[in-house]
Amino acid sequence: MQRFINDPDQVVEDTVKGFVRAHADIVRLADNPRVVVAKTAPVAGKVGVITGGGSGHEPAFIGYTGKNLLDAVAVGELFSSPTAKSFHDAIKAADGGRGVVCLYGNYAGDNMNVKMATKLAAKDGIAVATVVANDDVCSAGPSERDKRRGVAGEIFMWKCGGAKASEGASLEQVRATAQRAIDNCRSVGIGLGPCTLPAVGHPNFSIEPDTMEVGIGHHGEPGVRVEPLKRAAEVARDMCGIVLDDHDLAAGTEVAVLVSGLGATPLNELYILNHTIAEEIEARGLTIHRTYVGNYFTSLEMVGATLTVMALDDELKRLLELEVHSPAMR
């Protein structure tokens, strides 16, 4: 493994330490070293906004901690949900007296740990509302949207939920807005190369040269099907097809576009994809309001990319524009 790590079992510890050192102006650790907290948190009278999830997706989740974004983030092992205790501690760190919304992704572990944390928080008298992201189109059919994984659309959910809370909205309003944000998102992932959990030492599965995994997740899981690797423009068109066919947006709808690398795909290739993605989205009569291209939500050193399209309305546009100050997004 040609990687910069120390002990394979300490990857998360070391990552979080180096992260907090780099961004000590924005974040701090809670007493629980698996909880990253915005230096601004808790904000009295503001609904707290938290998330949590497995590590290995950097800058997600911790990088989105900061002003007008997330107040606290529970940190799990690589690709593994944080403990109920860490979610609970994140809730406590974010609580400004008006309740806390937990905006997380649809994974069995997270579902269970958040449920338990919510019960623990109730005992502390903290009202917790939850929104479960399920933007990943390929992970289940349209009739089973509640089974779909949460992927890079979570970033839009955090951005809009965080902004809404900063505007002074109530817990229910923040929850409803974050829910609308993620309901308006569809995502797809394409994998060209797998990743290796350092403690395992070899990749989960292999991607044969000149093939690609369509509908890949964020955890080194294989995709839903293997296809021959095509030119970038064709890949981009396939990605748009999967996302937009499921989305079914009226012509004229304004959208935000997020093209994220999975960790080992260089930025220039993401721009190459974006060129065709933008053409394709506009060819369908949609208007691109804003585009994000970069390593926003990764999967260790996986080679590949994800596309997320969020349909916008006036409120979501306003919330997207609110300035933020976090390590991953400014």
Added chain:
Amino acid sequence: MQRFINDPDQVVEDTVKGFVRAHADIVRLADNPRVVVAKTAPVAGKVGVITGGGSGHEPAFIGYTGKNLLDAVAVGELFSSPTAKSFHDAIKAADGGRGVVCLYGNYAGDNMNVKMATKLAAKDGIAVATVVANDDVCSAGPSERDKRRGVAGEIFMWKCGGAKASEGASLEQVRATAQRAIDNCRSVGIGLGPCTLPAVGHPNFSIEPDTMEVGIGHHGEPGVRVEPLKRAAEVARDMCGIVLDDHDLAAGTEVAVLVSGLGATPLNELYILNHTIAEEIEARGLTIHRTYVGNYFTSLEMVGATLTVMALDDELKRLLELEVHSPAMR
């Protein structure tokens, strides 16, 4: 090659197209499609600030175009200097009547093309000053600093030069400040995996498993020596040793730290490196004013990382803090 590209000979065209589409709120193309211009440029009465270089380093160089940063960027082929014409066109696009400073890296091609472009600009009556970045410690001995390559320190040079120009400084002042910024920088690169020029189709050289290339450049060149791959903490200490031994800063000096990935190294590993880098820098009695961790200056899909340390003074600190609005830095 498991990559998102179309035609291997069109990588730069496609990248720039997708880049301009994504960031149309910040940048535009000049008539010359190999010149990216800030939408704010030219600013009348402000010294223009430009750079240029080979492609494949994204987000460098184009990503640093924007308010209070670069006014225009000349775009070369992958790892190949832009033409004199492109440098000349970038100079013209950036000219606000007070001259233009060209802040670029020390490579034979860039030196020659900038020299020719400067002559062409002189014919247009545009005064051009130049600063050549040479922050890469391993690329030549301390007595031959003028032979050293320019690497990620260029980002600090652009940041400080761009800010100085925005403060209304003269051409000579901007040049002098950018020169001081780069004089205050030292960098080193470590490579764990090579990269492939798509038109060539195979990597330049191989890095054997469990070895690393020390003193690697930004162009898929081999490093100055091969060493066994160590734990991240030891690699980080070696990097600090190379940079700080050459730098020789007085205890108490404030520094800015930039840990950049080379394209295919995931962010969590950069944070792991940063943890020890920060410890090591502080152990030498230096004070870290600000840290940047991410893919700031890459080398296609090379696996590896660079460290840049810039010594600060009050002016450089002020210039570093000035808010910017560019695709790569906000």
Added chain:
Amino acid sequence: MSQFLNSTAGDIVLAMADKIVENRSYLSEIDGKIGDGDHGVNMAKGFGMAAQRIKGRSLSLSEAMETLGNVLMTEIGGSMGPLYGIMFSQFAEVLDGVENIDPATFSAMLHSGLDGIQSIGSAKVGDKTLVDALSPAIDAFDAAIADGESFAQALEPLVAAAEAGRDSTRDLVSKIGRSSRLGERSRGVLDAGATSCAIILEALARGAQGRLQN
């Protein structure tokens, strides 16, 4: 003997932890085929950590299970933290205050663990999860006791049913958890959780048998 002492049986959890740690790579490998490849790592971390805390303290089985349940619940996260965490916490709760563990108590313990798992995870038999090993194992044990077999004898069909249940997952399409997103592509490989569950049940059965035969 048709019962064994709770107070001296804490070491069964240590033996179980040894087996899990031993199978670390194997469990991750299975998980990697249709999941994210960390099941062995997660399990070995949790069980190893619990073993550290149990070792040398001559705990009762209920105390050792409580420690294990707590470690899994509060320090492991993932799906296994809560699922096995609640299972062992429920096991411990049923055994708490019991001096001698007889077949009825043992069965009640297993049922309570399964209920706990299903209360938070909602998996049914056939969903390709650890429930496919656990549920038939309990049924087999209950049936053998009902047929008049001894405690020690009844643990044999428990182990066999857990293994058969584990093997049954190979032909199933995953309905729950990470691998459920793969649909048909999830068929043809074992489920990682069912595999670890069979290991846990076998360690539990062998530990009980060792004490029953004394």
Added chain:
Amino acid sequence: MSQFLNSTAGDIVLAMADKIVENRSYLSEIDGKIGDGDHGVNMAKGFGMAAQRIKGRSLSLSEAMETLGNVLMTEIGGSMGPLYGIMFSQFAEVLDGVENIDPATFSAMLHSGLDGIQSIGSAKVGDKTLVDALSPAIDAFDAAIADGESFAQALEPLVAAAEAGRDSTRDLVSKIGRSSRLGERSRGVLDAGATSCAIILEALARGAQGRLQN
């Protein structure tokens, strides 16, 4: 014959471009060892583009060289754009207005090209660059003419000296350009620019010989 017509010799540049395009991978491979592996790509792109513009227009040698020089200078960038760009622009300038190219003009042309390269790149013989092929080739040509050899004959030592110069770079440590940062590690492989320069000079010599023998 001791001279050849400028006006009908433009095709020499096409033959030269063919050779460069043919050696695209080879030149990149050499560059990859101690440089960034793009020399063949850069060269093939520039020469290929120029050939497109020259083809079918029956240009003079000076016109074809001017086109090539311009394409390299304005559209290729890198180091080769300016270096070979200035070389061919200087070649063209010397030949401009010349009807018959004789040994003296040919030599003046080569010298002017070398001067151009050194004026912007400052490389000397021994620095492990294309100058190591070009400079001795010119000297060998001048010496042969001084020794009374015919134009066509004198082109043989030119080609041989270019090749020897190219081969001499193998044992040199690079002093200039990208590979100079490698120090001792740059020893043991050919220089890419010297290799392409030998190809260019051979194509030029063979083209001239073909016309001299007519």
